[in-house]
Amino acid sequence: MTMPNLDIPALGSGLDAEPIVQRLLGQPGVQRLPSPKLTLFVKRAALPAELCATLIARIDAVRRPSTVSDSNGDASYRTSETGDLDPADPAVIATEGIIAALTGLSPEHGEPIQGQRYAVGQEFKGHTDYFEPLGIDYDRYCGRSGNRTWTVMIYLNTPEAGGATRFKSVDKTIQPETGKLLAWNNRRADGSLNAATLHQGMKVRAGVKYVITKWFREKPWIG
Numbered sequence: 001m002t003m004p005n006l007d008i009p010a011l012g013s014g015l016d017a018e019p020i021v022q023r024l025l026g027q028p029g030v031q032r033l034p035s036p037k038l039t040l041f042v043k044r045a046a047l048p049a050e051l052c053a054t055l056i057a058r059i060d061a062v063r064r065p066s067t068v069s070d071s072n073g074d075a076s077y078r079t080s081e082t083g084d085l086d087p088a089d090p091a092v093i094a095t096e097g098i099i100a101a102l103t104g105l106s107p108e109h110g111e112p113i114q115g116q117r118y119a120v121g122q123e124f125k126g127h128t129d130y131f132e133p134l135g136i137d138y139d140r141y142c143g144r145s146g147n148r149t150w151t152v153m154i155y156l157n158t159p160e161a162g163g164a165t166r167f168k169s170v171d172k173t174i175q176p177e178t179g180k181l182l183a184w185n186n187r188r189a190d191g192s193l194n195a196a197t198l199h200q201g202m203k204v205r206a207g208v209k210y211v212i213t214k215w216f217r218e219k220p221w222i223g
């Protein structure tokens with residue numbers, strides 16, 4: 001297993017995006033989506049395959065049907081299964097270290113890593129990762145730690161078919177692949193919520209799909 005860089009920079013919540021962008025651009029193999037509307041980075045093989053396999057086993061041990069906050073009443077909106085990972089697990093600690101070293105996002109601003117498993121036909125329909133300020137549950141979800149800033153997502157396996165992540169507003173579809181990391185800013189340069197981050201986890205057509213997601217907040221995370 002690749003050891004995380006222990007010299008981890010802490011560059012803040014990501015609300016000030018520039019240090020995060022510069023950190024990502026300085027890492028080998030990081031590619032930036034060429035779009036003025038969406039700040040998104042991709043790095044292939046960011047997690048070693050062995051660590052991905054360990055995380056899959058951890059997700060399988062705890063998974064349950066996913067829920068969606070700000071529910072729109074459509075029960076098929078997010079049909080995957082979710083598993084919260086144990087922050088004390090050495091595999092989770094190693095993953096946290098890799099995310100922190102790549103992005104510079106300060107760990108104390110991060111929610112605990114969440115795992116998702118999608119079987120054939122399961123999906124996560126179009127959504128943004130930030131919470132709508134006018135949403136009925138805004139205070140419940142954002143009252144303590146503020147809204148989300150950056151999303152870091154890593155595919156843990158390569159499904160046989162389907163399961164891409166599509167960003168419709170910028171016409172970009174990313175194919176899942178073991179260890180591939182996506183990081184995007186949910187805000188515009190001025191800090192406002194960026195609707196162009198609208199994305200969906202497309203239906204898996206064959207095989208299964210596993211991902212982990214880590215969301216960062218304006219203020220330190222208080223669960």
Ligand SMILES: O=C(O)CCC(=O)C(=O)O
Pocket residue numbers: 116124129163164165166199200201202211213
């Ligand atoms: O599974 C995917 O491709 C997207 C997952 C996602 O958008 C999320 O968990 O917020």
Ligand SMILES: [Fe+2]
Pocket residue numbers: 127128129199
């Ligand atoms: Fe999402």
